[in-house]
Amino acid sequence: METRKVQQTGGSTYIISLPKQWADKVGISPGIRVGVQPQPDGKLLICPTIDSKPLRKKTIDITNITGQALERTVIAAYLAGYDIIEFVSPKILAEQKKILRTICYKLIGPEIIEENSNSVLVQDLLNPNDLSIKKAIQRMYLISNSMFCDAIISLKNCDLDLATDIDERDDEVDRLYLVISKQFKSILCGTSFLDTNEASVEEYHDLRMAATPIERIADHSQKIARVVLTMKPKIDTETMSEIEKISLLAKQNSEKTMDALYSSNAKLANQAIENQKEINALIEKFNLEKFNNTTKLSFDNVLALRIVMDSIGRIGDYSTNIAEIAINASIESK
Numbered sequence: 287m288e289t290r291k292v293q294q295t296g297g298s299t300y301i302i303s304l305p306k307q308w309a310d311k312v313g314i315s316p317g318i319r320v321g322v323q324p325q326p327d328g329k330l331l332i333c334p335t336i337d338s339k340p341l342r343k344k345t346i347d348i349t350n351i352t353g354q355a356l357e358r359t360v361i362a363a364y365l366a367g368y369d370i371i372e373f374v375s376p377k378i379l380a381e382q383k384k385i386l387r388t389i390c391y392k393l394i395g396p397e398i399i400e401e402n403s404n405s406v407l408v409q410d411l412l413n414p415n416d417l418s419i420k421k422a423i424q425r426m427y428l429i430s431n432s433m434f435c436d437a438i439i440s441l442k443n444c445d446l447d448l449a450t451d452i453d454e455r456d457d458e459v460d461r462l463y464l465v466i467s468k469q470f471k472s473i474l475c476g477t478s479f480l481d482t483n484e485a486s487v488e489e490y491h492d493l494r495m496a497a498t499p500i501e502r503i504a505d506h507s508q509k510i511a512r513v514v515l516t517m518k519p520k521i522d523t524e525t526m527s528e529i530e531k532i533s534l535l536a537k538q539n540s541e542k543t544m545d546a547l548y549s550s551n552a553k554l555a556n557q558a559i560e561n562q563k564e565i566n567a568l569i570e571k572f573n574l575e576k577f578n579n580t581t582k583l584s585f586d587n588v589l590a591l592r593i594v595m596d597s598i599g600r601i602g603d604y605s606t607n608i609a610e611i612a613i614n615a616s617i618e619s620k
Contacts, residue, residue, distance in 0.1 A: 309334075341369040349375040352382055360389045361464065364396060364410070367472045371396075373406045392457060394465040412465070419469050423493045426462045426500050427544055429455055431537065433507035434601060438533045440514045441594060442526050452511035459504040463497055470494040492615045496547055499604035503540065506597035506604075519590035525583070528572055529594065535565050536598055540605040547608055552616035555609040562602045562609075569599050 290302040304314065312334040314320065321333035344363055348356060363371045373386060378401075386406050390396045395412030433452050440448040470490060513519065521529070539561045546555035573595060577588055 304332075342367065343370040343372065344368040345372045345374060347375060348373045348378070348382060352379070352385070356382060356385050357389055360386065360408075361393075364393055364464065365468050365471060367468055367475065369410050371408045371410075373408070375404055377403060378406060392461055394461050417465065417469075419466050419490055419493050422462045422466045422469070423497060423500070426459055426466070426497060426504075429459050429462075430500050430504040430507065431540065433459075433504055433511075434533070434537060434540075437507045437510035437514075438530060440511055441519070441521065442530065444514060444518055444520065446515060446518075449511040449514040453508055453515065456504050456508040459501055463501045466494060466497045489615070492547070492611050495611050496608050499607040502604045503601050506600045509597045510594050513590045513593050517586055517590040519587045521587065521591070525576065525591070529591075529598075532565065532568050532572065532595075533598055535561070535568070536602045536605070539565060539602065540608075543605045543608040543612060546612035547615065550612065550616040552613045555612040555616070558609045559606050562606050565602050566599060569595055569602075 288305055290305075292300050292302055295301055309315075314334050318334075321331075323331040323333065344366070346359060346363060348359065351359060360371075360373075373382075375382070383401065383406060386408070387398065390398055390408060394417070395410040396408050397411050398406060399409045400407040433455050436448055436452050439445065440452065473487070473490060539558050542554060542558045542561070545551070546558060573592075576583060576591060581588065583591070
């Protein structure tokens, strides 16, 4: 490691010289502007390309790649953080173009800007400053939580329209989950600045960790909605009342874990974990009472309710995961 002596100029400004070999390598010349970003650990990050950040481009040959394999390829390139992705082949099939359009629609930022018979050019137009990880996490949870609440309402009323809307809302959660993964990776790889005014790198890490259980909560809310769409169960008032009681407790406990995460409150997080044990006991009691040889429920309703109660329990378990992340965060903050 080279060292530089700190000098003072103008009575109040400290200056150091930059290594010439490094400056020449990255294209720094007199008069150019560089980015300077303080880091949480006290280091200072200098970015030499603040004026004209070069676009990162990736060319991918998609010959004989179709279906889900092509979808996974597009998402992998997106998560890698490339600004421009060119998909090439001697002849790009109509099916491949359809998949590319569909995936770009499901992602935040990528747009097809040029296409012909053997090439499709996709550019990521999202400015990272327009959607921070913290804002994306908040948006993710609001959508997931509303999906869970509405899933129980759709189950109670056998509301197919509401269930369809819940099913479609899961796409928005998935889009946010992927953009969060992309943003965090760009920070780790140094291709994006860390906004220390919003959160430290440790907080970014905790939020990224929380994104996974939040996305799973949305998945299980969608699963309940699909029970309504495919099975159309008719739940008696007494049984539905028990389901509403348990789901309300699960919802309130989930909200408590998010409050604990935002405030790094270990006490609140531990309370939520203990609460979940009581909720799991209620679910087990419900299952023993409803799913036995003396049940009056039809076979279809038993099958539907098993899926519903399993998803409510899973949502509670994923909320517990968020609480554990909050506890870890509280130790780091201390």
